[in-house]
Every structure is written in structure tokens, then in C-alpha cells.
Amino acid sequence: MYPLISRFLGLVSFVSIAAVSMLVLEKSFVFADSALVxxxxxxxxxxxxxxxxxxxxxxxxIFFGYIFFLSRRLKEMRNEVAMLKKIISEKE
Amino acid sequence: xKTILFAASCTFMLVTxxxxxxxxxxxxxxxxxxxxxxxxxxxGWIGMVSxxxxxxxxxxxxxxxxxxxxxxxxxxxxxxxxxxTLILITGxxxxxxxxxxxxxxxxxxxxTLILWFVYVGYLMVRSFSTPGSQGRRYASVVALIGAIDxxxxxxxxxxxxxxxxxxxxxxxxxxxxxxxxxxxxxxxVSLVTFTIFYVYVMLERVQxxxxxxxxxxxxxxxxxx
Numbered sequence: 001m002y003p004l005i006s007r008f009l010g011l012v013s014f015v016s017i018a019a020v021s022m023l024v025l026e027k028s029f030v031f032a033d034s035a036l037v038x039x040x041x042x043x044x045x046x047x048x049x050x051x052x053x054x055x056x057x058x059x060x061x062i063f064f065g066y067i068f069f070l071s072r073r074l075k076e077m078r079n080e081v082a083m084l085k086k087i088i089s090e091k092e
Numbered sequence: 093x094k095t096i097l098f099a100a101s102c103t104f105m106l107v108t109x110x111x112x113x114x115x116x117x118x119x120x121x122x123x124x125x126x127x128x129x130x131x132x133x134x135x136g137w138i139g140m141v142s143x144x145x146x147x148x149x150x151x152x153x154x155x156x157x158x159x160x161x162x163x164x165x166x167x168x169x170x171x172x173x174x175x176x177t178l179i180l181i182t183g184x185x186x187x188x189x190x191x192x193x194x195x196x197x198x199x200x201x202x203x204t205l206i207l208w209f210v211y212v213g214y215l216m217v218r219s220f221s222t223p224g225s226q227g228r229r230y231a232s233v234v235a236l237i238g239a240i241d242x243x244x245x246x247x248x249x250x251x252x253x254x255x256x257x258x259x260x261x262x263x264x265x266x267x268x269x270x271x272x273x274x275x276x277x278x279x280x281v282s283l284v285t286f287t288i289f290y291v292y293v294m295l296e297r298v299q300x301x302x303x304x305x306x307x308x309x310x311x312x313x314x315x316x317x
Contacts, residue, residue, distance in 0.1 A: 051189050052127055055132070058181055058185070
């Protein structure tokens, strides 16, 4: 299941990064409801985008890291089970 | 059950990303950085829920001495430390463009940092104690102390003067919220998404923790015989 989660998180990360990159690169990007955007921000819609990007990047990176840690632990446990089976069969 | 949660988690994550980046309007004063709110607040919610889970599971473990409750407490603490770290990081990154500083000793920030130390303390007690029930009992006491911190974080913006806005979630949330309709819907969807994700990862981690305990028992059995 963990490789599946990793793949899914990868997909979400990709979508997030792609969306933020689009906001950064596309200067003429119009937000969903630009009427709500203040005059100052309308002139510079991508102000503070780097902070938004940083937040999404870090959140997904840490989630990824944790899932990676879990998948490694699962692999270690499988190895332990195999080792224990071997020890028990040798004793018998 | 877990498959349903996994599918729901995937779907809601994608919906949330779409809503945060494409659907929700940009806030007038804070600009694009306000979109951090849709990640930061749900993370905070999970961080506080998690310490309650650790506290309640620890109390039940102390009363019943059943290992299942200890596995739940340990898993919730492990997830809690991740979410608490993310609250602090996302908060600091949001504070920079809004407040002009990465960190201030604001009551809410300080009490959240204390929560992070409690989570780390819990895991340290567990990892440094010898296998057996004593370390579990000591860690349970740490968890109970930590559980007191959660309502303090929640009420910090009421009790003290803080740079944080009014409460948007929970029993004391103000009914006349400052959030626009679309913003409020996005916020609720994000909250549901992170909660489902938390429940799913929690179930997986508890199951893995039980396997770890079983393996330890088999190791002991093999070494004794």
C-alpha cells in the first residue's frame, strides 16, 4: 500500500508544483474572483507566491519523507520475519 | 474500510489542491499568501486532535494495560510530531510576508512550540526506556501533560493579546466569520481532507505498530528458547 501512497503523494505534489509554477510564470494569470483582490495586489498578483510555494513544497516533502520512513520500516520488518522463520526452522 | 479512506483521501487531496489554487478568490489584504491558511489551519487542527488521541489512549492504557491503546498513543504521537512540525514551519513561512518576521513569541506560537516539545518528549521517553511497561507508563504521563496544552493553544487568542485572527473552528468559533463563502467552503473541504488523510495514515501506523510489538515478542521468545 505504501508505494501506492508514495505515487499518489507524488501526483499531488506534481499538481501543486505545476499549479504554483503556472501562477509564477503566467503573469497575466487572473484569479478566480479578481474583484475581491485589492488594488495593490491586483497590480502584483504573484506577490508572496514564493511563500505559498515553499509551504506546499515543504508539506508534501515531509509527508513524502514520512511515508518513505514507513515503507523502509515495513521492509525491515519483512526481513526480520524472514530471519526469524529461518532461525525457528533451523532450531526445529 | 482502509481502501475507502485511501480513495477518499486521494480524491479530496486533488479537490483541495484545485480549490486552493484555482477556485478560491484571493484575499484583499493578505494577497496570495492567505492561501497558506487552507493548509496551516487544518494542520493545526490535526496537531491538536492528535494530542487528545495520545492523551485519551494513554489514560485507557494506564487503566487497562492493553497494548492496543499504547499502540494507538504511540502512533498518534508520531503523527502528531509531524503535524506539529508542519504547523510551526507553515506558520513561520506565512508570518514572514504578513508580520515581517519568521517568528515572534506570540502566545499561540509559544504554546504550539510547547506542544511540539511534548510530542518529542513523549517519543524520546519511549525510545530511551527499556522494553516493557515502565517506559509506556512514563510516556503516558508526558502525554497527559501535553493534552492540557491543546485547549491552551485553542484559547490563546481569547486569553491573551495575539497577532492571530479570531477563532474559525471549534466550539468557540465566531458565527460571523470574516471568510467569504468560497473561502469558507475551501477551508471546510481542506479540513475534511486532512482529517481523512490523518485517520487513514493513523490506521496504517497502528497496524504497523502492532506488528512491531508482535515481532518484539517473537524475538524474545526465540532468544529465550
